[in-house]
Amino acid sequence: MRTVQHWIAGKTTSGSTDRTAPVFNPATGAQQSEVLLGSTADVESAIAAAKDAFAEWSQTSLSRRTKVLFAFRELVNAHAEEIAELITDEHGKVLSDALGEVQRGLEVVEFACGIPHLLKGDFSDQVSTDVDTYSFREPLGVVAGITPFNFPAMVPMWMFPVAIACGNTFVLKPSERDPSASMRLAELWQQAGLPDGVFNVVHGDKVAVDTILDSPDVAAVSFVGSTRIAKYIHERGTANGKRVQALGGAKNHAIVLPDADVEFAADHLAAAAFGSAGERCMAISAAVAVGSAGDAIVEAVNERARAVKVGSGRDSSSEMGPVVTKEAQERILGLIDTGEAQGATVTVDGRGYVVPGHEDGYFVGPTVIDRVATDMDVYREEIFGPVLSVVRTDSVDEAIALINANPYGNGTAIFTSSGEAARRFQRGVHVGMIGINVPVPVPMAFYSFGGWKDSLFGDKHVHGPEGVSFYTRAKVVTARWPHSSHASEASFHFPTAK
Numbered sequence: 001m002r003t004v005q006h007w008i009a010g011k012t013t014s015g016s017t018d019r020t021a022p023v024f025n026p027a028t029g030a031q032q033s034e035v036l037l038g039s040t041a042d043v044e045s046a047i048a049a050a051k052d053a054f055a056e057w058s059q060t061s062l063s064r065r066t067k068v069l070f071a072f073r074e075l076v077n078a079h080a081e082e083i084a085e086l087i088t089d090e091h092g093k094v095l096s097d098a099l100g101e102v103q104r105g106l107e108v109v110e111f112a113c114g115i116p117h118l119l120k121g122d123f124s125d126q127v128s129t130d131v132d133t134y135s136f137r138e139p140l141g142v143v144a145g146i147t148p149f150n151f152p153a154m155v156p157m158w159m160f161p162v163a164i165a166c167g168n169t170f171v172l173k174p175s176e177r178d179p180s181a182s183m184r185l186a187e188l189w190q191q192a193g194l195p196d197g198v199f200n201v202v203h204g205d206k207v208a209v210d211t212i213l214d215s216p217d218v219a220a221v222s223f224v225g226s227t228r229i230a231k232y233i234h235e236r237g238t239a240n241g242k243r244v245q246a247l248g249g250a251k252n253h254a255i256v257l258p259d260a261d262v263e264f265a266a267d268h269l270a271a272a273a274f275g276s277a278g279e280r281c282m283a284i285s286a287a288v289a290v291g292s293a294g295d296a297i298v299e300a301v302n303e304r305a306r307a308v309k310v311g312s313g314r315d316s317s318s319e320m321g322p323v324v325t326k327e328a329q330e331r332i333l334g335l336i337d338t339g340e341a342q343g344a345t346v347t348v349d350g351r352g353y354v355v356p357g358h359e360d361g362y363f364v365g366p367t368v369i370d371r372v373a374t375d376m377d378v379y380r381e382e383i384f385g386p387v388l389s390v391v392r393t394d395s396v397d398e399a400i401a402l403i404n405a406n407p408y409g410n411g412t413a414i415f416t417s418s419g420e421a422a423r424r425f426q427r428g429v430h431v432g433m434i435g436i437n438v439p440v441p442v443p444m445a446f447y448s449f450g451g452w453k454d455s456l457f458g459d460k461h462v463h464g465p466e467g468v469s470f471y472t473r474a475k476v477v478t479a480r481w482p483h484s485s486h487a488s489e490a491s492f493h494f495p496t497a498k
């Protein structure tokens with residue numbers, strides 16, 4: 001059986017432990033490989049390789065760094081299909097969706113190709129007589145990324161292109177459920193001319209993560225995953241003096257107003273709820289139907305949910321694949337049971353869904369649960385599966401209040417033809433990313449991505465301008481080049497401009 005190894009200092013290594021985790025193909029339920037679970041020593045050697053490489057990489061000119069980034073962009077583009085196949089086989093999502101994920105990651109690489117412009121400082125001439133002030137930003141050192149299973153290529157690519165472009169060196173600890181895409185990306189970095197040690201991948205679980213969080217040689221940690229772990233990463237990382245951005249879970253709501261185009265809203269709601277089997281941090285998992293929108297939208301979404309083509313991600317006719325593990329499948333099915341037991345109405349039932357030829361795959365059919373109340377488990381839990389709950393309210397203000405009472409604040413959307421309602425919504429919701437007739441409002445790479453409340457611990461969002469800011473720190477220089485004929489004008493009082 002294939003063993004997925006670490007990538008340290010430009011080569012694969014088996015590390016110092018024989019602890020491993022199985023990697024399954026979710027469409028068949030069969031184990032297809034195993035991945036090493038790194039020891040403290042393995043992670044320390046990745047950090048040491050990154051520390052060694054920092055001295056040279058941080059001094060490499062902007063134009064040489066940019067050339068490597070452009071070459072990496074070309075290579076990822078050329079190998080996009082191959083990376084997508086690795087994702088589909090380990091994650092389960094359909095191939096077209098996996099390709100979309102690679103594309104969205106590539107957009108961050110393209111953003112980072114503009115790093116000479118992004119790192120420009122400010123200059124102020126003659127702030128005092130014969131004195132100029134200017135600023136510039138420097139890389140932090142070794143930085144780390146700890147990433148979730150649901151986007152094994154895109155989420156790491158939210159982080160490392162920007163970090164590396166800024167002159168940092170990087171240690172990635174990807175999800176142990178789908179570790180292969182990051183290994184392929186490491187090989188492509190090497191082919192692109194990135195010096196060994198600048199990008200390292202170490203696989204593992206809590207042991208590896210804790211080593212990163214406790215290492216005095218790691219300056220900053222970017223994390224994306226569930227809220228419980230995000231909070232832990234933020235607390236332990238910051239207690240150890242690191243910069244931390246820790247993106248957590250989500251419960252994304254979409255409001256449907258009576259003036260919305262029902263067919264349009266239903267098409268987009270179904271795609272946002274069931275795409276990638278609902279395993280997106282920006283998936284819509286709660287529709288908030290306002291007033292008379294309720295019955296019409298439930299009927300239209302039911303129709304679409306029943307029509308979704310569920311199957312193996314490798315089958316080009318599939319629109320939705322399996323969920324990632326047997327445990328995830330059982331958890332999701334259990335939550336649907338609780339919805340029914342607690343009084344909601346399951347209008348489309350994905351329990352017991354069987355894909356012929358894939359009887360052992362981890363499939364859950366698209367599910368719609370109507371008349372969900374906010375105290376039910378299906379509303380309170382992040383289901384992370386193909387389940388859309390419908391909550392009904394009487395007014396848009398009640399819908400906004402409901403969203404604001406939720407502990408998460410990642411993404412949200414509204415379907416309406418009223419500019420006034422959309423504006424009230426965008427100003428009133430306590431959520432980081434907002435869609436107006438756009439249900440999955442993932443910002444482009446040149447904006448930053450991040451939620452509010454329990455969806456983000458730390459104050460910087462990822463990629464875009466906030467990513468550059470997160471991975472660098474500023475210096476401000478005040479300079480004078482005195483002329484021999486000038487009086488020195490030194491004084492014992494606090495310096496003020498002249």
Ligand code: NAD
Pocket residue numbers: 146147148149150151155173174175176204205206209210224225226227229230247248249250280281382384410451455
């Ligand atoms: P997870 O929190 O289980 O795992 C994320 C990472 O943390 C993995 O690398 C994992 O190995 C590590 N980890 C797991 N348990 C740990 C522990 N006890 N101590 C230290 N490290 C640990 O998340 P997941 O199941 O892989 O991903 C799904 C979650 O990620 C969902 O909650 C989803 O909303 C969230 N997510 C959020 C965003 C966002 O942008 N906010 C994006 C993608 C995914």
